Amino acid sequence: MADSSWLTKFPQMDRSDLLAIRKSLDSAYRDFSREYGDVIESFFDPLLTFLVWFEKLLLSTPWWLMIAIIVGLVYAASRSWKLCAGVLISFLLIGYFGMWNDTMRTMSIITVCTLVAIGLGIPIGILMARSDRAQNIITPMLDVMQTMPAFVYLIPVVMLLGIGKIPGVIAVVIYAIPPVIRLTNLGIRLVDREVLEAATAYGANARQRLLGVQLPLALPTIMAGINQTIMMALSMVVIASMIGVKGLGQPVLKSITNQYFTVGLLNGLAIVALAIMFDRVSQSYAKRTQRHMEGVQNG
Amino acid sequence: MAEPLIQIENLYKVFGKNPASVMTLVHEGRSKEDILAETGHTLGLKNINLTINKGEIFVIMGLSGSGKSTMIRHFNRLIEPTEGVIRVENTDVMKLSAKELEQFRRHKMSMVFQRFGLMPHRTVLDNVAYGLSIQGVDKAERNGKAREWLETVGLAGYEEQYPAQLSGGQQQRVGLARALCTDAEILLMDEAFSALDPLIRSEMQDQLIQLQEQLHKTIIFITHDLDEALRIGDRIAILKDGEMVQQGTPDEILLNPATGYVEAFVKDVNRARALTVETVMKPPARRITADTIGEALEQMKRIRGDYAYYVSDDGYQGVVTQQALEDANSETPFEEVVEAIPHVAPDAILESVIPETLESQYSLPVVDEEGELKGELSRRSLAEVLGDAESQTAAESSDNRG
Ligand SMILES: Nc1ncnc2c1ncn2[C@@H]1O[C@H](COP(=O)(O)OP(=O)(O)O)[C@@H](O)[C@H]1O
Ligand SMILES: [Mg+2]
Numbered sequence: 101m102a103d104s105s106w107l108t109k110f111p112q113m114d115r116s117d118l119l120a121i122r123k124s125l126d127s128a129y130r131d132f133s134r135e136y137g138d139v140i141e142s143f144f145d146p147l148l149t150f151l152v153w154f155e156k157l158l159l160s161t162p163w164w165l166m167i168a169i170i171v172g173l174v175y176a177a178s179r180s181w182k183l184c185a186g187v188l189i190s191f192l193l194i195g196y197f198g199m200w201n202d203t204m205r206t207m208s209i210i211t212v213c214t215l216v217a218i219g220l221g222i223p224i225g226i227l228m229a230r231s232d233r234a235q236n237i238i239t240p241m242l243d244v245m246q247t248m249p250a251f252v253y254l255i256p257v258v259m260l261l262g263i264g265k266i267p268g269v270i271a272v273v274i275y276a277i278p279p280v281i282r283l284t285n286l287g288i289r290l291v292d293r294e295v296l297e298a299a300t301a302y303g304a305n306a307r308q309r310l311l312g313v314q315l316p317l318a319l320p321t322i323m324a325g326i327n328q329t330i331m332m333a334l335s336m337v338v339i340a341s342m343i344g345v346k347g348l349g350q351p352v353l354k355s356i357t358n359q360y361f362t363v364g365l366l367n368g369l370a371i372v373a374l375a376i377m378f379d380r381v382s383q384s385y386a387k388r389t390q391r392h393m394e395g396v397q398n399g
Numbered sequence: 400m401a402e403p404l405i406q407i408e409n410l411y412k413v414f415g416k417n418p419a420s421v422m423t424l425v426h427e428g429r430s431k432e433d434i435l436a437e438t439g440h441t442l443g444l445k446n447i448n449l450t451i452n453k454g455e456i457f458v459i460m461g462l463s464g465s466g467k468s469t470m471i472r473h474f475n476r477l478i479e480p481t482e483g484v485i486r487v488e489n490t491d492v493m494k495l496s497a498k499e500l501e502q503f504r505r506h507k508m509s510m511v512f513q514r515f516g517l518m519p520h521r522t523v524l525d526n527v528a529y530g531l532s533i534q535g536v537d538k539a540e541r542n543g544k545a546r547e548w549l550e551t552v553g554l555a556g557y558e559e560q561y562p563a564q565l566s567g568g569q570q571q572r573v574g575l576a577r578a579l580c581t582d583a584e585i586l587l588m589d590e591a592f593s594a595l596d597p598l599i600r601s602e603m604q605d606q607l608i609q610l611q612e613q614l615h616k617t618i619i620f621i622t623h624d625l626d627e628a629l630r631i632g633d634r635i636a637i638l639k640d641g642e643m644v645q646q647g648t649p650d651e652i653l654l655n656p657a658t659g660y661v662e663a664f665v666k667d668v669n670r671a672r673a674l675t676v677e678t679v680m681k682p683p684a685r686r687i688t689a690d691t692i693g694e695a696l697e698q699m700k701r702i703r704g705d706y707a708y709y710v711s712d713d714g715y716q717g718v719v720t721q722q723a724l725e726d727a728n729s730e731t732p733f734e735e736v737v738e739a740i741p742h743v744a745p746d747a748i749l750e751s752v753i754p755e756t757l758e759s760q761y762s763l764p765v766v767d768e769e770g771e772l773k774g775e776l777s778r779r780s781l782a783e784v785l786g787d788a789e790s791q792t793a794a795e796s797s798d799n800r801g
Contacts, residue, residue, distance in 0.1 A: 298516035301475055302530040302581070303505030316520045392561035393519055 133260040144266045151212050151265050158204040166204070167191050174377070178384035186380075190373040199348065199370050206337055206347035206374065213269055213333045217277040218326060225284025225322075226310065235285065242278040250275055250339050258343055268345035276332040283325025287318030320393075323386035330378045334371060348374075401452040404617050405474065405585070410447040410483030412469055412641075415440030418481045431640050443469040444641045447483070456611060456618045458632035460625060460664075466641040467621045471589050474619060475508045476500060487585070505534050509578035513590040515570045517562040523549065523573050524558040530581035541580075548576040552606070568599035575607075579614070586618045593622065604631055625664050629653070629673045637661055650678045654784075671750035671785055676743050679784050680765045680774035686710050687719060690733050696724050706761055709737050714770030718761055742766040745773050749781070756781050 158166065167188065174180075174187050194203050228235040254271055261267045291314050299313045315322075341349025348367045355364035413421055413434075421440045424433075431442040444466050451457045461467050472478040473485060476492055485492040487507060495503055509530060510516075517526050524545050525532070531541035549555055552572040562570055571591060578586055592600045608631055611618065622628050628635050629649040636646045637660075645657035653673055656662040685707040687698040699707055699721050706720040717737040727736050742764040743752045756763055762777035 292516075294512050294514050294516040295518055297477060298510065298512060298518075299529075299533075301477060301504060301508075301510040301587075302533050302577075303501045303503075304533050305501055308533055313518060317518075393563055 129256065129259065137260055137262075141261055141266070144261070147212075147216075147269065148266050151209070151269065154212060155205055155208040158208050159201060163195055163200060174381050177381050177388075179388065180384060183380055183384065187377050190377065194370050194373065197366050197370075199351075199367060202346070202348045202351060202367070203370055203374070206334075206349070206371070209265070209268065209272070209340070209345060209347060210330065210333050210337070210374070210378075213272040213276060214326070214330050216269065216273050217280055217329050217333070220273070221277045221280035221325070221329070222284050222322065225281045225325075226288065228281065228285040229288035229314075238281070242281060245274055246278045250336065254339070254343060263344040265345060267343050268340040271343065272333050272336045272340050272345075275336045276329045279328035279332065280322070280325040283321050283328070284318065287321030287325075288314045290321065291317045320386055320390050323382065327379060327382045327386075330382065331375055334375045334378070337371060401455075403450045404453040404488060405449075405451040405619075406484070406486040407447055407449045407473070408484040408486075410444055410473065410485070411481045412443035412466075412473070412478065413440050413481045414443050422482065442641055444473075444480075447643055449636055449643065449646060451617060451619065453617055454615045455633040456620055456631055458620045458622060458628040458635045459638060460622055460628045460635055461638035462623055464640075465638040467623070467638055468589055469641075470638065471587050471619060471621050474585070474587055475504050475510065505530065505581065507583055508585040508587055509581050509583040510587040511571070511574045511578050511589070511591040513593055515562070515567075515574045515594075517570055517573055517577075519562055521561075522558065523554065523560050523562065523565070526562065526573055527576045527580050529577055530583075534581070545576070545580055548580045549573075551579070551610070552576045566599075567595050568603065571595060571603060572606075575603075579610075584617060586616045588618060588620045590621050590623065592627065593624070600627070607631060625668055626673070629668065637664070650674065654678065669750075671753065672748060674749045674784065675745065676747045676749060676752060676765055676776055677745040677773075679749060679780050680745070680776045681762075681780060683708060683764070683772050683775050685762075685775070686772060692724055692727050692729065692731065692733060692736065695719060695733070695736075696721075699724060708764050708772055708775070710772050715742065715764060715766045715772040718764070740764070743776060744768070749784070752776065753781070 161169075170191065171184050171188055175184050178184075191203075194200060224238065228238050250271060253274055254267075257267045257270050261270070295317065296309060296313055299309050304312065337345070337347060338349040338352050341347060341353050348371050351367045352364050352371075354360065355367070411422070411425060412418075413425065415421070415438070418440060421434055421438045424438070425442060425445065429437075431445075434440055434442050447470065449457075459467050459470055469478055473480055474487075474492075476485075476495075480493070483493075487503075490503070492500075492503070518529065521529070524542060527545035527548055528541040531544065532538075546555075546558065549558060552575055554569060554572050554576065557565065557569065557573075562573065565573065571594075574591070578588075592603050595603060604627060607618075620628075620631060629652075632649055634646065634648055635652050637644050637652070639660050645652060645661050647655075652661065653665055653668065653670060656665050685702050685704050687695050687702075687707045687709055688711070689695040689698050690711065695709075699719075705722070706718055709716045709719045717739045719736055720738065723736040723738070740759060740761060740763070741755045743755065743766070745765050745767055752763065756776060756778055762775040764772055765774040765776055767773050
């Protein structure tokens with residue numbers, strides 16, 4: 101053929117074809133969301149109710165009681181006065197700089213997202229550990245979830261459910277769930293073969309092995325996964341605020357568009373403070389529960 | 400007397416993607432290497448047949464990779480055989496459903512592992528009670544029993560510790576207590592003492608032998624150490640590359656190794672330490688029963704020796720020499736010509752009687768607990784048995800004397 105332009109220019113598909121594909125895909129999805137949007141939305145209703153209730157609870161609790169509860173929880177989990185002091189000071193500063201309500205909203209959504217991620221992630225991780233086939237199917241999906249820019253999957257979620265808390269939770273969970281799944285799987289697979297064999301040899305059934313041996317021994321690894329999940333959920337707060345999730349993300353978003361440097365910085369620091377608090381507390385809790393692993397050699 | 404408890408018949412195990420597909424090759428008698436090279440399947444066990452009796456310690460011995468762990472995991476079906484029959488009492492273990500198999504594992508057998516297999520997140524007490532907790536026994540009862548067993552193995556006071564806080568020997572005692580706590584009749588021990596220091600190991604061997612004297616369990620004990628096998632085994636089976644090369648009592652294995660492989664194993668064994676007097680002694684030919692000097696001289700002539708053992712109705716009395724009989728006159732009381740010399744017990748370890756045997760000018764009489772004369776142990780038969788072994792062994796025993 102005379103036309104050899106494909107040598108220098110990539111032989112791409114016809115523009116009109118591409119347009120047709122886009123149109124039909126988009127409209128098919130739009131039809132789907134019109135058709136089933138309400139059903140799916142009502143499926144999430146209980147979660148929404150809980151979310152709203154929990155946010156209200158955090159917001160309506162007097163600040164001093166809230167701080168007392170948080171510091172109490174931190175102490176129960178970590179047994180460290182230093183950490184308690186750090187948390188106390190952070191929350192006093194947050195309140196003083198007028199970020200109390202936004203911080204409560206963020207804490208509320210992060211808590212719910214983490215619970216959802218754990219509730220879904222651990223069973224999926226267990227499934228992966230049980231079956232190599234499940235692992236082969238799920239691993240690439242997790243890779244996609246972790247590398248796909250969050251904005252891309254925000255689009256269909258918003259098309260389906262509109263703007264609000266639930267789409268926010270879904271977006272955050274999709275982004276934050278992979279570590280807890282991966283590390284649950286890994287933790288269970290790394291359980292000492294001989295210990296598991298011992299359980300089997302003494303007649304333990306699958307449930308007794310899972311609850312009595314595999315999960316407890318995988319716990320340090322699972323805790324590391326939960327910790328990462330919380331961190332990722334927090335880092336998603338700003339993006340989630342674009343689809344109507346209230347909290348510390350919104351002032352940050354506003355300060356980007358309006359160039360309010362100080363507001364952005366303060367809210368950013370509040371997010372960092374929350375992140376450090378969740379991280380240190382969950383880590384020292386994990387460490388404390390694993391005390392018995394440290395051998396004290398006594399002949 | 401010997402009541403069979405466990406029977407294994409024509410057992411084969413092939414590891415790999417499709418074990419059934421290579422069974423024809425296995426039955427043709429192709430070697431483990433051939434099969435691996437040709438099909439990528441590992442022949443783990445080949446045509447194993449054995450019978451284990453109630454109340455015995457049955458040792459399975461072999462080098463690393465010979466299939467010992469694979470073998471022992473067939474008894475409770477932690478590994479499924481490719482072909483073969485496993486019968487325990489009258490139960491065909493292969494026919495058990497998943498639920499029945501759980502019950503079978505809970506009540507019939509317990510297991511001790513090479514690297515202990517303890518649960519690091521449970522206290523020592525909870526580890527020992529593990530088998531009972533799986534069975535659903537309530538907490539007070541199982542902890543009570545676990546405490547008793549901990550005391551039996553010498554670990555009272557460690558109940559609330561975690562395994563990581565214990566030494567290796569202590570951890571294996573916990574493993575042993577855990578196995579005993581379910582009262583299972585059969586004990587599977589996969590190289591249970593191999594990970595321990597020699598001193599601790601021999602302590603544990605003693606403890607196991609002691610416990611067995613009281614408990615009369617049926618114990619299947621895996622080891623790669625022939626000395627250990629000889630010490631604790633009532634019978635020994637030797638595995639090589641997944642095949643059984645010899646089965647027998649320790650003495651049979653030591654004195655009649657079936658193949659060059661077993662011989663090589665046996666060569667390094669200190670026979671003086673492994674054999675008992677019984678296996679080496681000769682039947683007592685020189686024995687006189689007369690109680691007058693005249694009759695004694697008569698009997699002495701018939702046995703054509705210059706000394707004999709005097710046995711009365713009360714059993715063995717001592718040694719009588721021809722010289723002493725000739726020197727005596729008819730008035731001498733018979734007791735005066737009987738000379739007391741050291742005697743040895745039939746179940747004494749050979750090593751322990753070497754000095755007496757060498758110092759005595761006569762063959763030593765072997766006398767059992769009832770005072771019966773069972774045999775005689777000459778310097779010559781001692782030298783024959785020990786002389787077969789390596790010179791190193793002989794040097795060792797003479798060192799021990801000096
Ligand atoms: N799960 C398995 N998959 C493949 N080969 C195995 C497996 N388990 C054991 N084998 C092979 O079977 C043989 C015997 O192993 P094992 O029973 O562990 O020996 P031992 O306990 O005597 O050291 C070895 O060649 C080993 O490589
Ligand atoms: Mg082994």
